[in-house]
Amino acid sequence: MWNDYLQLMKSExxxxxxxxxxxxxxxxxxxxxxxxxxxxxxxxxFINLASGFIYHRDGSLFGDMFHSNSLLAFEKNVLSLGTLxxxxxxxxxxxxxxHILEFYILLLSTLLGMxxxxxxxxxxxxxxxxxxxxxxxxxxxxxxxxKRVSSEAAMKLIxxxxxxxxxxxxxxxxxxxxxxxxxYLELSQQLTGTPLQILSFVMxxxxxxxxxxxxxxxxxxxxxxxxxxxxxxxxxxxxSKGAILFVFVSVLYQVFHHMALAWYNLxxxxxxxxMTIGNxxxxxxxxxxxxxxxxxISQVGFILxxxxxxxxxxxxxxxxxxxxxxxxxxxxxGVVSLVSALTGKETVNDYKGFxxxxxxxxxxxxxxxxxxxxxxxxxxxxxxxxxxxxxAGTTHQSGGQINYLLIVIAALNMVIxxxxxxxxxxxxxxxxTEQPIEKIKSSFSPNxxxxxxxxxxxxxxxxxxxxxxxxxxxx
Amino acid sequence: MNGIPISHILFVSTAxxxxxxxxxFTRRNMITMLMAIExxxxxxxINFVVFNKYLWPGKMDGIFxxxxxxxxxxxxAAVAIAIIINLYRSHKSIDVEDAAExxx
Numbered sequence: 001m002w003n004d005y006l007q008l009m010k011s012e013x014x015x016x017x018x019x020x021x022x023x024x025x026x027x028x029x030x031x032x033x034x035x036x037x038x039x040x041x042x043x044x045x046f047i048n049l050a051s052g053f054i055y056h057r058d059g060s061l062f063g064d065m066f067h068s069n070s071l072l073a074f075e076k077n078v079l080s081l082g083t084l085x086x087x088x089x090x091x092x093x094x095x096x097x098x099h100i101l102e103f104y105i106l107l108l109s110t111l112l113g114m115x116x117x118x119x120x121x122x123x124x125x126x127x128x129x130x131x132x133x134x135x136x137x138x139x140x141x142x143x144x145x146x147k148r149v150s151s152e153a154a155m156k157l158i159x160x161x162x163x164x165x166x167x168x169x170x171x172x173x174x175x176x177x178x179x180x181x182x183x184y185l186e187l188s189q190q191l192t193g194t195p196l197q198i199l200s201f202v203m204x205x206x207x208x209x210x211x212x213x214x215x216x217x218x219x220x221x222x223x224x225x226x227x228x229x230x231x232x233x234x235x236x237x238x239x240s241k242g243a244i245l246f247v248f249v250s251v252l253y254q255v256f257h258h259m260a261l262a263w264y265n266l267x268x269x270x271x272x273x274x275m276t277i278g279n280x281x282x283x284x285x286x287x288x289x290x291x292x293x294x295x296x297i298s299q300v301g302f303i304l305x306x307x308x309x310x311x312x313x314x315x316x317x318x319x320x321x322x323x324x325x326x327x328x329x330x331x332x333x334g335v336v337s338l339v340s341a342l343t344g345k346e347t348v349n350d351y352k353g354f355x356x357x358x359x360x361x362x363x364x365x366x367x368x369x370x371x372x373x374x375x376x377x378x379x380x381x382x383x384x385x386x387x388x389x390x391x392a393g394t395t396h397q398s399g400g401q402i403n404y405l406l407i408v409i410a411a412l413n414m415v416i417x418x419x420x421x422x423x424x425x426x427x428x429x430x431x432x433t434e435q436p437i438e439k440i441k442s443s444f445s446p447n448x449x450x451x452x453x454x455x456x457x458x459x460x461x462x463x464x465x466x467x468x469x470x471x472x473x474x475x
Numbered sequence: 476m477n478g479i480p481i482s483h484i485l486f487v488s489t490a491x492x493x494x495x496x497x498x499x500f501t502r503r504n505m506i507t508m509l510m511a512i513e514x515x516x517x518x519x520x521i522n523f524v525v526f527n528k529y530l531w532p533g534k535m536d537g538i539f540x541x542x543x544x545x546x547x548x549x550x551x552a553a554v555a556i557a558i559i560i561n562l563y564r565s566h567k568s569i570d571v572e573d574a575a576e577x578x579x
């Protein structure tokens with residue numbers, strides 16, 4: 001009995017233990033060496049990540065509310081890895097901050113919420129996990145208490161996320177009304193596509209659309225990303241978005257798969273709009289964080305293409321792309337975070353002549369941007385390739401036809417995105433100014449995180465085992 | 476049970492939902508926007524209780540969900556008001572139009 005609670009909820013227990021260790025440290029003596037404290041926390045996060053690989057078991061708990069299997073264990077490991085990388089990258093920003101422990105307690109609470117959300121097998125559990133993962137994020141967005149933009153970002157985040165969860169809940173209440181159950185399996189057996197259920201799906205999709213910032217609901221994204229501290233921005237754009245995409249995929253295929261004909265066109269239109277509008281707005285951005293925000297919106301458009309595909313190939317390609325997206329986006333955010341923490345510069349013009357004094361950092365940023373743009377030797381190309389293969393190939397929903405329209409739109413968008421990614425690279429390598437950014441003295445933790453990101457970008461694409469492994473888990 | 480048909484109560488909850496949505500889009504005061512969100516959440520609560528009472532009287536899922544929504548709405552309001560207070564300190568205003576440091 002107790003064995004079940006310990007083994008199936010292993011990754012959740014690990015995060016809870018780390019949170020409690022940090023809480024007790026907070027209660028203890030006041031003065032502490034911040035650098036060694038940060039290293040200690042990184043070691044704790046590494047132990048958390050390593051424990052995810054050791055052992056897992058399939059099964060369910062709490063009357064089938066919570067379930068666990070090897071695919072979920074893999075997804076949780078991806079999120080823990082991303083959290084560790086972000087923690088290492090924010091070393092220089094946190095070193096001078098007064099409230100390190102509070103930052104990590106809030107951050108790990110959101111991670112715990114995401115784990116529960118991923119493992120949920122019931123809409124109540126899903127909602128609880130979702131709220132646990134969004135409410136502390138708003139507090140985190142306000143973490144630079146004295147900055148005006150930070151509190152503005154937090155206000156926009158909490159109001160829009162509360163509104164979106166209201167929409168989501170309205171959808172859930174109508175699903176409950178029409179089926180009388182909240183369990184995923186029972187829901188999927190009873191959903192037939194009546195008008196009430198379609199309306200509830202629209203509400204559901206709108207709520208999710210807010211959280212993953214798909215296009216009609218994307219307006220909060222840029223402001224929140226620009227205003228928040230860089231560590232929180234990268235957490236929002238990679239970990240939080242990745243977790244919600246994992247859940248969206250599993251809910252769509254598990255719960256709504258009998259209504260596939262109803263949602264195929266909806267997701268298709270949203271994905272085309274998201275790609276195109278995200279790209280067009282990214283063209284004219286001057287602030288690096290805002291630029292990465294819009295680029296992440298257009299990446300979500302590509303991910304939505306994969307979701308329209310067949311269930312196994314669709315979810316495998318989405319999970320694979322999120323894994324790559326963790327490495328490439330965190331590589332880019334890591335450099336932006338380091339530059340912002342040490343020099344306070346955040347606009348594209350500040351990056352002119354960056355190569356002159358910071359050779360390694362500019363290569364890290366360039367490789368990450370190449371991967372985001374999808375240029376062949378990097379992993380981003382393979383990620384987008386599998387997404388397109390899953391989405392535009394012969395699927396049941398598209399009537400057994402290859403969707404050429406989708407391929408053309410996606411190709412055009414790749415070209416547009418290449419323009420603005422290369423604009424940053426040109427500014428770094430070819431433009432020159434009188435006062436380029438001086439040599440940045442990075443320390444051990446950020447350097448290690450860059451090595452992990454670059455290795456991830458170069459290896460996960462070429463090693464075909466990664467995709468095969470995910471595909472075998474999905475099946 | 477006897478007397479009020481389910482459609483009347485569903486009408487109230489739907490009206491409440493759209494009043495909340497209208498308030499969210501038209502009001503410019505942050506506290507009022509928060510109140511509009513509470514209206515939306517309460518309309519969901521009414522929905523759950525009504526569906527549980529009229530359509531699925533043998534189950535308890537809807538009632539439990541309502542209790543959790545009430546609790547989480549309180550937590551959400553607490554965080555939101557803390558953020559709004561902090562914003563008031565720097566902006567000296569709780570009008571969303573004044574919180575426009577970042578644009579385009």
